[in-house]
Amino acid sequence: MIVAVPGSKSVTARALFLAAAAGGESVLRRPLLSDDTDGFAAGLAALGYGVDRTDPDAWRITGSPAGPPAPAADVQCRDAGTAARFLPALAAAGHRGTYRFDASAQMRRRPVAPLTGALLALGVDLMHDGEAGRLPLTVRAAGIKGGDVELDASLSSQFLTALLMTGPLTAEGLRIRVTGIVSVPYVEITLAMMRGFGVEVTREGDTFVVPPGGYRPADYAVEPDASAASYVFAAAALAGRTATVPGLGRGALQGDLRFVEVLRRMGAEVEIGPDATTVTGTGRLAGVTVNMRDISDTMPTLAAIAPFADGPVRIEDVYNTRVKECDRLEACAQNLRAQGVTVETGPDWIEIHPGTPAPVEIACHGDHRMAMSFAVAGLRTPGTTFDDPSCVKKTFPDFHEFFARLRADWGV
Numbered sequence: 515m516i517v518a519v520p521g522s523k524s525v526t527a528r529a530l531f532l533a534a535a536a537g538g539e540s541v542l543r544r545p546l547l548s549d550d551t552d553g554f555a556a557g558l559a560a561l562g563y564g565v566d567r568t569d570p571d572a573w574r575i576t577g578s579p580a581g582p583p584a585p586a587a588d589v590q591c592r593d594a595g596t597a598a599r600f601l602p603a604l605a606a607a608g609h610r611g612t613y614r615f616d617a618s619a620q621m622r623r624r625p626v627a628p629l630t631g632a633l634l635a636l637g638v639d640l641m642h643d644g645e646a647g648r649l650p651l652t653v654r655a656a657g658i659k660g661g662d663v664e665l666d667a668s669l670s671s672q673f674l675t676a677l678l679m680t681g682p683l684t685a686e687g688l689r690i691r692v693t694g695i696v697s698v699p700y701v702e703i704t705l706a707m708m709r710g711f712g713v714e715v716t717r718e719g720d721t722f723v724v725p726p727g728g729y730r731p732a733d734y735a736v737e738p739d740a741s742a743a744s745y746v747f748a749a750a751a752l753a754g755r756t757a758t759v760p761g762l763g764r765g766a767l768q769g770d771l772r773f774v775e776v777l778r779r780m781g782a783e784v785e786i787g788p789d790a791t792t793v794t795g796t797g798r799l800a801g802v803t804v805n806m807r808d809i810s811d812t813m814p815t816l817a818a819i820a821p822f823a824d825g826p827v828r829i830e831d832v833y834n835t836r837v838k839e840c841d842r843l844e845a846c847a848q849n850l851r852a853q854g855v856t857v858e859t860g861p862d863w864i865e866i867h868p869g870t871p872a873p874v875e876i877a878c879h880g881d882h883r884m885a886m887s888f889a890v891a892g893l894r895t896p897g898t899t900f901d902d903p904s905c906v907k908k909t910f911p912d913f914h915e916f917f918a919r920l921r922a923d924w925g926v
């Protein structure tokens with residue numbers, strides 16, 4: 515069965531940034547329509563960029579290479595790591611204006627200090643209005659000269675993406691020496707998309723060299739969201755059905771498509787074609803030990819279906835899942851234990867033992883991935899409910915309707 519999923523959150527956010535930074539009009543085809551990307555686009559509009567979303571399938575963005583056209587703005591980044599990390603960096607490269615950035619209670623708790631530290635080191639006038647190293651913060655833009663800067667991106671690759679995308683807007687370009695990094699495939703998305711808007715970043719060992727000179731506008735097609743597709747693939751594997759997700763094939767930008775390799779190791783049949791990926795469940799899921807450092811947004815997907823494997827599932831090297839929409843390692847463990855499943859966790863790992871999960875109300879902690887992951891596992895645990903089903907709006911507003919249709923089509 516062909517199962518289309520919405521556009522990628524990560525690609526939509528980057529395309530919005532790059533289009534705003536480019537001179538002229540860019541078109542974003544099939545962008546993701548969700549709270550994160552709505553907040554990002556609304557943030558750009560508040561900063562004065564031209565944002566025309568009349569056609570939901572073709573957003574038109576009028577860029578401003580000199581920086582935000584508005585002299586002042588209050589930007590609400592909501593619950594989005596992308597907006598909270600990318601937009602202050604974009605604004606900082608402007609040449610005049612005062613911009614304040616705030617976010618949800620959880621996003622206020624999530625780290626931004628390595629990024630704001632790098633911006634301060636580059637001479638940006640930036641003030642944390644509350645707790646040091648967190649949102650809210652205020653940027654007084656006066657242009658960035660550029661040059662050498664060090665960055666620790668071991669808590670979030672979004673710090674590096676923000677600096678990379680800002681590089682071409684500086685007078686001399688940036689040489690970013692990276693002292694630690696996580697979620698590496700997201701940096702590859704950034705570099706590929708910067709190329710799509712006319713900028714070639716080069717690498718010298720652990721240093722990224724970003725040339726000055728700005729971006730050119732583009733007509734950009736957003737690929738489907740690979741993290742969202744993980745729910746479809748996991749459901750196929752669990753229900754013994756076949757799902758083909760179009761638009762995500764061998765050339766896909768997103769590392770999260772590699773989740774299907776985990777399902778393959780667990781016994782599912784997987785075919786990655788030139789422009790689509792197909793997963794067929796075989797009725798069996800084997801236990802597995804897997805390092806998910808590169809694809810940690812799919813950790814909850816795997817954790818939720820793990821009890822149905824015939825051996826332990828151990829997920830390693832995912833410490834950064836503790837600083838996402840919630841502490842995902844503990845939230846997964848808490849929900850699985852509530853279902854009666856045996857679970858152990860460590861600082862950066864979780865191990866889940868085979869079991870028969872009991873139907874409970876899942877504690878979502880406001881985290882879209884908690885709701886979507888346990889909805890998939892609910893295929894085999896009828897009676898599962900959620901304390902906050904609408905939290906899926908962050909990246910997949912009609913997930914529950916979508917999933918109910920999929921179940922009806924599969925007869926499961």
Ligand SMILES: O=C(O)C1=C[C@@H](OP(=O)(O)O)[C@@H](O)[C@H](O)C1
Pocket residue numbers: 523524525595596669670671672675696697700810811834
């Ligand atoms: O750059 C991006 O679009 C993202 C990077 C990843 O975050 P970290 O780099 O913080 O792990 C990922 O979890 C997030 O959903 C989106």
Ligand SMILES: C=C(OP(=O)(O)O)C(=O)O
Pocket residue numbers: 593594595596811838839883909
């Ligand atoms: C971690 C996530 O989002 P972000 O960091 O972009 O808020 C996510 O979507 O799982």
